[in-house]
Amino acid sequence: MVQAYDNVHRDKDGWVSLIDIKEEMKMLDTEFASSDYQNTRRLAEKVILLTETFPSGIIEVDEKLDSKPVIHHIRIDTDTFRFIEAYKQAPIREQGGWVLLTYIGQELKKRLAYENGFTYHGVKKSQLLKFVNEIVQAYPKFIKIRKKTNGKSEIYRVRVKL
Numbered sequence: 001m002v003q004a005y006d007n008v009h010r011d012k013d014g015w016v017s018l019i020d021i022k023e024e025m026k027m028l029d030t031e032f033a034s035s036d037y038q039n040t041r042r043l044a045e046k047v048i049l050l051t052e053t054f055p056s057g058i059i060e061v062d063e064k065l066d067s068k069p070v071i072h073h074i075r076i077d078t079d080t081f082r083f084i085e086a087y088k089q090a091p092i093r094e095q096g097g098w099v100l101l102t103y104i105g106q107e108l109k110k111r112l113a114y115e116n117g118f119t120y121h122g123v124k125k126s127q128l129l130k131f132v133n134e135i136v137q138a139y140p141k142f143i144k145i146r147k148k149t150n151g152k153s154e155i156y157r158v159r160v161k162l
Contacts, residue, residue, distance in 0.1 A: 001021060001025060001047070001076075001160065002076060002078050002081055002082065002159070003028060004021045004022075004024035004025045004028055005021055005024075005074070005076050005078060006078055008020045008022050008024050008029075010059075010075075010123065013075070013083050014076075015062065015073040015074070015075050016073060016074055016075070016077045017041060017071070017072070017073055018044055018047065018073065018074055018134050019072075021074065021097075022037075022038065022040055022043055026038070026089060028062075029062055039071075039112035040069075040072070041070075044061070044063070044070075045074045047059065047061055047072070047074055048061050052162070053162065054081065054084060054141050055141070055142035055143070055160075055161070057075050057077065057138075057139065057143075058076070058077050058080050058084065058139075059077075059081065060074065060075045060076075061073070061077075062074070062075075063073050077138075079131065079135075080135050080138070080139070082105065082108065083131070083132070083135060084109070084160050085162075086104045086105075086107035086108045087099055087104050087107075087158060088160075088162075090103040090104050090106075091103055091108050091156045094157065096158040096159065097159045097160070097161075098146070098157055098158070098159045099159070100156070101128065101129065101132065101145075101156040101157065101158055102156075102159055104128075104158060105128050108128075120130045123127060123134060129156060132145055132156070132158060133145065140159045141161070142160060142162075143158065143159070143161075144158065144159045145157070145158050
């Protein structure tokens with residue numbers, strides 16, 4: 001869904017019709033064309049459930065209930081979404097949910113979909129750190145970063161409150 005969102009035209013505020021995303025998903029994944037979620041209403045229900053598993057503002061759904069059929073638009077902070085997914089997949093979680101930024105970077109590099117849409121692939125750790133600091137500022141209630149200095153090196157840990 002995130003790759004489809006990246007591929008379709010968005011309005012100036014980042015909103016995309018769920019119908020456009022559904023059509024793009026069919027082109028990206030032939031199995032999707034035969035799934036239950038090809039039905040726009042079911043796909044909308046799935047996206048609404050997905051919004052509940054992420055911090056507020058990462059995935060947003062706008063329902064135009066006064067139209068027949070109901071029209072859904074979504075907006076996704078795709079880089080933050082991908083970052084959180086990599087955080088969830090990171091192999092080692094420390095007490096309190098803290099994960100080494102290095103592990104999150106490794107997860108981002110493993111996934112082709114993330115590499116295509118996320119700027120971490122092939123960049124230096126400092127650029128990933130800059131991005132993390134930006135999302136910490138954007139979502140301060142949900143994403144935290146802390147630094148520990150060991151001699152000459154700095155170790156960064158991240159926690160996402162889901």
